[in-house]
Structure formats: C-alpha cells, structure tokens
Amino acid sequence: MSVLGFALVQFSDLIETMASSKKVITKEEWEKKLNDVKIRKEDMNKLVMNFLVTEGYVEAAEKFRVESGTEPDIDLATITDRMAVKKAVQSGNVEDAIEKVNDLNPEILDTNPELFFHLQQQRMIELIRNGRLEEALEFAQEELAPRGEENQSFLEELEKTVALLAFEDVSNCPVGDLLDMSQRLKTASEVNAAILTSQSHEKDPKLPSLLKMLIWAQNQLDEKAVYPRINDLASAKLEDPVV
C-alpha cells in the first residue's frame, strides 16, 4: 500500500470515529449560539405577568403593569375574587368559598360535579375537625350520600371521610391525612384551577413548564452533543462541557 493510501485509510478511520461520537461544542461556540438567540423583552415580561396572574399575586401584577407596561392576560379584578375563594378554602370556610364561587360564575360548580363533591367533602372534614359531629353526620347523609350513589369514586371517598367519625383520636387514625393542611390545599388548588379554566385561562403558569422543557431539551441534546449545560436553574450558571 502506498503512503498516500495508508494515510487515506487512517483518515477514513478518523472520520468514522468522529461520526460515531458526539459533537463537541466548546463554551465559546456555545456562547455565540446563545447570543444569536432572539429573546424579546416584551415576551419575558408577558411570561412574568402570566406567573403573577396565575399564581394570584394581584398587587404585584398591578404594580408590574405600571412599572413595565405589560398588560395582564386576564382582568385583574377576577384575581382578587379567585384568591378570596382560595383563601376561604385554605382557612376552612368552605361554605363561604362555595358561595363565592357561585357569585363568580354558577356554572363552575354546575359543570364540575367532582369539584362540588370535593368541596362538600371538605366541608364535612371541617365539621369533624371542629367537633361538630352530629352536624357532620347529618350533612353526610343529606348532602354527600346521594352523590356517592351516583359515582363509585365519590362513594369511596365518602366512606373514607365518614371513617373519621369512628375515631376518637383522629391523629391516630388511618384516614387522618384528610385532616391535614395538605387536603385543604389540594381542594383549594382544585377550585383555583376550575375558576381559571372557566375564565378561559390556563390553570398553571407557563414558566414552570418552560423550565421543565429546558431540562428535557438538555437531556435530548445530551444524546447528540457535548455542550455547556445549565445544571442549576436557580443560578442559571453555564457549566463547562464535560468531554
């Protein structure tokens, strides 16, 4: 084999190795790519406004409108109402919450039997929490039992809730988690989502989804290339590529 021929063979070997391994992108090259990305301030402002509005930071949203000139994608007054409902559930005033939801839009509960059931269930939980056992029993029979007959999953949840009555010391009972703050928060966030949906607004802010998308996009690119990653979202620090 000639020298040239040998060199060619080696060269083609090299090409093959390169093709099978991942593309390596240096920090310098990557930063150039990052700089070429066009991100619009207006869009970032919208993203931030969307977060404030969806998470219910009504005063901050109002201030942000003034300071940045960004228009919220929902009537800010409705946030106040939504947050009042959420707060009522969180603090255990379920009757009050139901009334407020109906003031906002009676269709919300009419069209969400599951949500309505969960609110009623929460109401019973609050009665038990406050030691109003007789009322709780009456409420279960009159309001909850008929709904349990309509729906198997309601029935199971009803049974679980009624079981609370059987324990004198609820802190030691297997269904005691119903009395946790987390149960209130769960119901509250369900109401919150239903109100947002009724206002044709997404029930979750967009920012967390985009952050998850970033995690996913980086994992996907890992299969094809070695490049500077951001491993810590909070600091947004660009790491050196690990070759």
Next chain:
Amino acid sequence: MVNGQQVSTGGDPVDLFRLASWCRSGPEWDRMVSEIEWEDEPTHLNTMNSSGGFNVVSVDKLSVSYPGTRSHGHDVGAVQANCAAPTRRLMYYFEMTVKNAGQKGRVAIGFTPPGVKMCRQPGWEENSCGYHGDDGMIYRGQGKGESFGPTFTSGDTVGAGINYASQEFFFTKNGKLVGTVNKHVKGPLFPTIAVHSQNEELTVNFGKHPFLFNFEAYVLEERTKHQTTIEKSTLPVNVSHWIVRSYLLHYGYEDTLNSFDIASKNSLQPAPVAQENSIEHCEAYALNRRKILRQLIRNGEIDSAFSKLQGWYPQTVQNETSTLCFLLRAQKFIEHIRVGELEAAVKYARAQLAKFFSVKLLENLLQNCIALLAYDQPAESCVGYLLDANQRELVADAVNAAVLSTDPAAKDRQGGVSSHLERLLRQLTACSVERRSLTSDQGETFHLHQALRAAGKRPMLG
C-alpha cells in the same frame, strides 16, 4: 458573556443589540418572526418530473391517471409533489382519493427521495416508503412488502404522513389511522402518489381542502403526549418563584418586587437553595436608583434621568459618544417629536445628535430617528415604532444595564448583563435549535414568542 460583550462594543458597558428590549415590534422583529415560520409547502404535483407513466387530468395539477395498458415493473407512473415535505414542524400529512382503481388497482401513496426513478412504485426503491392499494402492504425500499393494513380502491381516501418527533411514517384510510412504521430515511422526502394500471385515476389533497383524517387532533394528541413526558421532570422547590424574583431585581422593578415579597411571605414559601447563590444581593445593587431612573425614562423625563445618572454614576455617561449617551439623546429628540416640538427637535438634533453620525454601529437607528421629522403623522410612519413605549423601555433597560455594570461585584458574575430568566430561555432555545440541526433539520424548535402565542388563552385539555 461579559467579556465577549465588552469586546464587541469597545468597552462600552451597554451593548444595545444584546438587550432583550432591542427585539421589539419593529420592522426587524417582524422580519425575524416571518423567517422563523416560513417554509415551502407542497401545493401541487410536479408533473414535469415524469417517466411518462401518467397523464395530468386537471389544470390544478392535483389529479393524474394512468395512460397506457402496460403494467410492467418499470412502467409505473409515480408523481412527486412540487417540493419536499416541510420538516420544521412536528408532523406533515397529505391525502389522496382514488377516483378510479382502474383495471388492477395498483395505486400507491408514500414518500420518495429526490432523484428517485419515477417509473417505480414508492417503496420499491431505496429510501422510499409506500402504502399500496392492491395488497394493503407497506414497502420500505426492499422488493418485498410487509403486511400493514387494508387494501384501498375506488372511492377510498388514504393519507400519508411523517411524524418528525417519533421518526415514523403514518398512514390513514378513510379518516382512520391505519398504522405507523419506523422512518428509516434521513434526507428530504417528497409526497408521492402512483398509478400503474389502465384507467386508474387519483386526486391529491395537500391541505387546500379539509382532510378526511383529523390531522389536527392527531398533532394535538402527539403534542399532549410530548407535554406529559416533559411535565414528568421535577423542579427544585419554588424555583419559578425565585427566577421571577430575580427578574424583577435585575430590571429594577422595585415596586413589583416589594408587593411580590409581601405576598409570598404570607403564602408559606420556604426559603429556597437559590438564596445562597448570589442572586440576591448582587442584583439588589442600586435597586432604588435603578427604579427611579426607569420611572423617569418611562415618563419621558429624559433630562432628569440624564442629570441623575450624571450625579450618581458619572462614569456611565463620561464618554459623550457612547451608546448610552446616544440612546438618551435620541430619546430626548423623540420626546420632542412626540409633543410636536419640531423646531426644538431640529435644534436639539443639530446640537446633540449630529456627532453620532460618525458612529457606524448607531447609524441606522440615528437615521430612523431623524426620519421622524419627515412625516406629518410620525406615529403612523414606518419609523413610528420609535414613538411607542417599548423604545422608552429599551432606553431604560440600557441605563439599567449601565448602572449594573458599575457594581464592583459585577465582574465576577457570570453573564451579569442578562437576567437569569433570559439566560435560561436562551439556553432552552439554543438546545432545541442545536438538536434539530443535528437531526437533519427535522422537528419543531422552541421560540418563546410562539410558545406564548400558541398556548394563548386556550383552556388546557383535560
């Protein structure tokens, strides 16, 4: 980032073109958005690229028939679309209707590469794929077919599509999904239909008419599936909260920040890990002053902003021909125009703006500013974008960046010129663009602008 930025503007702390607010609803942005979205789409059949195996039936070049009586293996009348299937999307799809299955019903639908022999059925040649009517089989570049779905004949509508995310072909019959097969081909693919026996006639639909198959729902289903996968990853506790907070800090939206902090204290937000990072105190630098400067500029009080800046951070406006000085001077000029003080505007331009004509980088913007003088209704003109609130925001952001650059701690800060949020979004976009370029330019990429618009106000499914 900090270094690169300073090199490009010769030590100027403000790189105008690097500010997110530089991208705005001006002509430049509109051009960019249309470039992102633009891609050639098949509209008709390329009847010029023919083996002579088909007749063109209609002037719209959407229908063909088989002319002869021959039916040897090299007498097929295959015909491609006028261009390859677009790739910069999640999926592509088209349909054809069998008007007449002719003598033997050897009609087919599929995809073929450029330069393929047009006298052969899609799927018979390498790098092609076809669903055949007479046997219901799928052909993928080998002589032999694989059993796939039902046969199709006169009156049936069949469809062929590419799913770029899953790298699959999919086929439909009469509005129902028949199945999917692995896409083994890397390069461009042309939508292709073929006839191969007497009297066969086909009409293709590239989307001008509604498809029989609910393609939109299929795309949505794929998107939802995709979204579900993405949503599975977990985020550090409250990370969104802290990214928003640091954004407010970065841009000096102090009032918003205060309200946000008060409200979050009440809603039980535990302290995140992020606090240990430098987010907090380095971006709280000069917060109140940055807020005041921003307010003044947003109100059009440029003189006050300028003199405050001179008093607080003289180093930022020392160089009379710096980008920052230019932006402030130009804004002052724009404010004159806004209130119709044309004479004052001309006088001001002669005294303060003329000197910037020697700065190459700013020439374009300067010319646009001066052009405002030429219009009776400047706000309606092509340079009217200079009069909207976003231009003030741009100036305010430039001032903000200049003030931040005076922070002695700024030098150690990575990418200190942009907010965390911006850096994360840049990373997300760059990753998706890079991945596509390594995947034969197939599939969607992330663009914040589109993501915000697409999600819009549509309620979430389910």
